[in-house]
Amino acid sequence: MTAPLVVVGDVLLDIDIVGTSSRLCPDAPVPVVEQAEERPRPGGAGLAALLAAAEGREVVLVTALADDEPGRRLRAMLEPHMEVAAFHLHGGTPCKLRIRSGGQSVARLDAGEGQALDGPVGPRVADAIAGAGAVLVSDYGRGVTRHRAVRSLLGELPAGVPVVWDPHPRGEPPVRGVRLLTPNEEEAARLAAADGAEISGFGLSAAGRRGRRLGRMWDLEGVAITLGAEGALLCDGSEAPFLAPAEPARGDSCGAGDSFAAGAVDVLAGGGSLTAAVSEGVRRASEFVRAGAAGAVAAQLAETGTARLVPERDEDAFDVAERTRRAGGTVVATGGCFDLLHAGHVSLLQHARRLGDCLIVCVNSDASVRRRKGPTRPVTHAADRVRVLEALSDVDAAVVFDDDTPAPLLERLRPDVWVKGADYAGTALPEAETVRAHNGEVVLLPLLEGRSTTRLLSTTKGHAS
Structure with a gap:
């Protein structure tokens, strides 16, 4: 003994x-x-x-x-x-x-x-x-x-x-x-x-x-x-x-x-x-x-009746959201492809995290990216994109979705704040209605000028040729 x-x-x-x-x-x-x-x-x-x-x-x-x-x-x-x-x-x-x-x-x-x-x-x-x-x-x-x-x-x-x-x-x-x-x-x-x-x-x-x-x-x-x-x-x-x-x-x-x-x-x-x-x-x-x-x-x-805090399995995005809500905090979420993470992404994530008590990133699956961007994308597979995102101090969790819009995922996640870049100004966001149905709000944040994955890829191809 x-x-x-x-x-x-x-x-x-x-x-x-x-x-x-x-x-x-x-x-x-x-x-x-x-x-x-x-x-x-x-x-x-x-x-x-x-x-x-x-x-x-x-x-x-x-x-x-x-x-x-x-x-x-x-x-x-x-x-x-x-x-x-x-x-x-x-x-x-x-x-x-x-x-x-x-x-x-x-x-x-x-x-x-x-x-x-x-x-x-x-x-x-x-x-x-x-x-x-x-x-x-x-x-x-x-x-x-x-x-x-x-x-x-x-x-x-x-x-x-x-x-x-x-x-x-x-x-x-x-x-x-x-x-x-x-x-x-x-x-x-x-x-x-x-x-x-x-x-x-x-x-x-x-x-x-x-x-x-x-x-x-x-x-x-x-x-x-x-x-x-x-x-x-x-x-x-x-x-x-x-x-x-x-x-x-x-x-x-x-x-x-x-x-x-x-x-x-x-x-x-x-x-x-x-x-x-x-x-x-x-x-x-x-x-x-x-x-x-x-x-x-x-x-x-x-x-x-127990003090055990570490769950038997790894905490996922839904666990993070629920824990934050139980503590009276604000759940912030954002989404996108995040293919070739760049300074524009990092700036958006930093600003988004400051809006609440946790930040969950909704990531387009590989198939979803191909439907949006074409057969040559994504450059980085979804598992690697999630790993890079979750390594950032401003990101509390990341979750992959396969639909054309994140609306079905947001129906489960129920964020208090849904963040998109200012390039969506004037655009009808199909997920906005879902977010607001759960008393959430959609917020647009400024972007760093001239930063995009598409521009990075085109610059790389130009140097290669």
Whole structure:
């Protein structure tokens, strides 16, 4: 039997109040949020543990909880998925409430200043840490990692048990023997500065210097500094650090660091290398943000009782559209052949993506292109055109259609905004009626002058002759 993953750290109750807003309050310049829906979820170490359990691992959560209403709500969400070994939290369970509208936070309210003070932790906590196959420490500065008994138990772990430490600027330094430290850029800067190391700037160069500094400071095997959309930089004593690049992902990044750390410890628990662990952490964090981040965890818990966010199959264009709608976002779509992608295409896609929260590209099939352009087209097959389009950061998904117009596809997709180039001005678009039937709108965007696939092909032929 495989020893469980033990997550050690501070648990918070996170609540999103999600609604719509179209007007300001009459007595103050603040938005009125209507049709509000409460979406509670575990935060801090609770979210990290839940994400690890959603991947099928046996998880034990070691934390401190108060016997209050937020603490009881957290137990009810966590205990169906893992064992919770909790000792007493002095004061109220921390609760963070975000009011959100249109994919943005309008306000945040924090309550509960509970702290894990020194005292007995009980045999279950001691047994859980001693029997761990791997440990993820998720420090949110609330005292669990400062507790003397907990630190002593962590320091006594055998050398073969990998420990990943996700730090907090108000938290505690890692114990000896930690295999991987996972701060973000801001946390790394604060941690290095606290030791008197004034390393200015941000980006890869500054992250590398801070990572090496933190590694020497605490005698760590590796420091992985998460860089948001850039991925994560691993400093492990090698001459050059390893960069694990992230896949493009837009959305609320709340909880992405917990997803990264859970992915990294999963690999190390299986005997993987630090580079493999950091790469998997970045992949999980990107998927987490793309799937709707921590808000999607709350929705999954409410709808299915599980926190698993990654579908069993790859997400297609219809999944992207539905996920965006569920989150209250705007679905934007555009279409065309996109044969020999050029600067005009890229400009149109960039502008289209800014109109909403996802962009889906409807691509003419090879047969459809031949019917429109003639027997010599397309130059590039549909599968390759889709692959190139989906590699662009502005494109969330692409889907191929075989009809002469995209109207049947749009009947299923139901975009809020359908984008075409300004060269269609004055032209009757057969799909416009379909888009508007679902309360969508058709928008024309300007084109870059003189850019077209036909012109590129004719120029190429002229040079060849």
